[in-house]
Amino acid sequence: MRLxxxxxxLTAPLSAAADWLWGGADEPMPQVQxxxxxxxxxxxxxxxxxxxxxxxxxxxxxxxxxKTSWLKVTDRKGREGWVHIDDVQLTxxxxxxxxxxxxxxxxDFSSRSWEAGLMMGEFEGAAVTAIYGGYLLTRNxxxxxxxxxxxxxxxxxxxxxxxxxxxxxxxxxxxxFFTLGVGHIFIEPKATLAAPDDxxxxxxHAGLGVRAYITDNYFIRAExxxxxIFTNRATNEEATEWKIGLSIFF
Amino acid sequence: MENRIKHILLSVLPLAGLLAFSxxxxxxxxxxxxxxxxxxxxxxxxxxxxTENFEIGAFAGIINIEDFESSFLWGGKLTYHLSETFFFExxxxxxxxxxxxxxxxxxxxxxxxxxxxxxxxxxINVGMNVLPGEAFLTENYAFNTNxxxxxxxxxxxxxxxxxxxxxxxxxxxxxxxxxxSIHLGVREHFYRIDVLGEEKTSLNTEVxxxxxxxF
Numbered sequence: 001m002r003l004x005x006x007x008x009x010l011t012a013p014l015s016a017a018a019d020w021l022w023g024g025a026d027e028p029m030p031q032v033q034x035x036x037x038x039x040x041x042x043x044x045x046x047x048x049x050x051x052x053x054x055x056x057x058x059x060x061x062x063x064x065x066x067k068t069s070w071l072k073v074t075d076r077k078g079r080e081g082w083v084h085i086d087d088v089q090l091t092x093x094x095x096x097x098x099x100x101x102x103x104x105x106x107x108d109f110s111s112r113s114w115e116a117g118l119m120m121g122e123f124e125g126a127a128v129t130a131i132y133g134g135y136l137l138t139r140n141x142x143x144x145x146x147x148x149x150x151x152x153x154x155x156x157x158x159x160x161x162x163x164x165x166x167x168x169x170x171x172x173x174x175x176x177f178f179t180l181g182v183g184h185i186f187i188e189p190k191a192t193l194a195a196p197d198d199x200x201x202x203x204x205h206a207g208l209g210v211r212a213y214i215t216d217n218y219f220i221r222a223e224x225x226x227x228x229i230f231t232n233r234a235t236n237e238e239a240t241e242w243k244i245g246l247s248i249f250f
Numbered sequence: 251m252e253n254r255i256k257h258i259l260l261s262v263l264p265l266a267g268l269l270a271f272s273x274x275x276x277x278x279x280x281x282x283x284x285x286x287x288x289x290x291x292x293x294x295x296x297x298x299x300x301t302e303n304f305e306i307g308a309f310a311g312i313i314n315i316e317d318f319e320s321s322f323l324w325g326g327k328l329t330y331h332l333s334e335t336f337f338f339e340x341x342x343x344x345x346x347x348x349x350x351x352x353x354x355x356x357x358x359x360x361x362x363x364x365x366x367x368x369x370x371x372x373x374i375n376v377g378m379n380v381l382p383g384e385a386f387l388t389e390n391y392a393f394n395t396n397x398x399x400x401x402x403x404x405x406x407x408x409x410x411x412x413x414x415x416x417x418x419x420x421x422x423x424x425x426x427x428x429x430x431s432i433h434l435g436v437r438e439h440f441y442r443i444d445v446l447g448e449e450k451t452s453l454n455t456e457v458x459x460x461x462x463x464x465f
Contacts, residue, residue, distance in 0.1 A: 030294040044394040044425075046334035048382035063294070065428060066301045067464075068333050072428060094292040101296055118338065118374050120403055127414040129374065129403055151405055151414030153442070153449075191410035218332050246376065248332065 029062045032091035032099050039091070041081030045070035053081055061091070069103065069216070104217035109249065110171045112136060117221055117247025124239045126152030139170045146183070158186045161205065174212045181205050185229055202230045211247070218248045302429060302464040305329035309433065311458025315369055315408070317446055319348025323456060337377045339400060343456070345369040347408065350446065361445065366410045371439065373417050375402025385424060396423040406441050413441040419456070429464045
């Protein structure tokens with residue numbers, strides 16, 4: 001009898017320590033209660049994975065992790081699976097209110113504050129790759145910073161640009177815009193050519209383009225820009241560029 | 251007295267057993283939790299949910315640089331998962347070109363100085379998970395997998411110049427855990443080069459394996 005009591009006294013703190021060590025149930029993980037008749041569990045975070053379990057109305061699920069639009073959940077029996085965010089949005093929290101998690105929709109597109117993207121296209125016949133980041137100052141106006149690399153058969157060009165973008169119809173799904181900006185261009189001729197030295201000049205540009213919302217938090221962006229290169233020779237140079245790419249917004 | 255001892259024995263022992271082995275018991279089929287938790291779940295705080303849409307990794311493999319033998323290749327990559335299907339991936343890779351056949355046959359001729367044989371590339375790609383699946387290790391254990399197609403553009407710094415490079419390929423990803431994965435991939439890199447006479451399209455095949463971590 002005493003042995004049992006001693007065992008009990010010894011094991012109780014040990015199991016508590018084990019919980020702490022392995023990060024057991026005491027971590028404050030958000031829990032939600034299923035309010036629909038059932039929610040489907042998949043084996044992985046995509047619709048391609050099979051449904052292997054369902055939770056009924058009233059069951060409590062612990063939200064462990066999120067990957068894109070999927071949440072990894074565990075139930076009271078320790079089972080693990082992935083539930084789509086649309087299903088989690090229909091569950092209730094501890095106070096009986098509907099859960100709301102960030103799930104970017106078209107509504108968020110017009111009220112975004114940051115955007116960033118990657119674009120490719122042609123700059124005077126040569127391939128151009130560009131990345132950019134932008135901040136929306138107002139619903140219509142944003143400021144952007146660009147870095148571009150142009151790889152042609154005669155030279156390699158690097159450009160940095162800062163520009164202001166105006167979109168007259170921010171709430172349109174396909175929204176046109178105008179842009180104006182300034183920057184700097186660095187031109188390095190190819191090694192195999194007996195070309196003149198490297199040069200760098202200031203540039204100014206104007207352009208127009210369109211943003212087209214696709215889904216979640218991304219959109220396609222396409223634009224045409226006309227660059228004026230301010231050389232220190234008698235005439236300035238001009239270059240036309242078009243690009244298309246994918247952007248994300250936050 | 252004996253009765254009382256028996257009573258204590260019978261009531262305490264099973265309790266001790268229950269507490270000591272409660273994880274095993276609760277893992278069985280009984281739906282009702284043994285001890286109802288008296289902590290009431292609170293409002294869902296989104297900040298407590300770990301979002302893992304980024305992936306960072308390293309890879310190593312072999313790249314066949316056209317005319318310049320095959321070489322060991324290593325590099326790193328950063329991935330952002332836009333959705334369950336699409337992702338952005340940025341790569342950097344490093345290798346070193348070998349000798350051309352001409353250099354080997356002609357003896358003391360060098361087409362390129364050694365520092366121009368350094369092969370470096372970067373590329374930015376869009377990938378698409380086309381065949382999500384599971385790989386079964388044992389009867390009860392499966393790894394999630396993805397087969398993906400990927401393509402994009404970037405630049406290759408080789409033979410003295412930065413060359414615009416397009417790459418396309420495919421990969422197989424095995425998720426060891428939700429946060430750790432293995433990649434096996436094949437890529438074809440295309441660029442124009444005129445180092446050996448006429449300008450031509452150089453095709454460079456890369457085969458690599460890598461490890462990545464989600465964060």
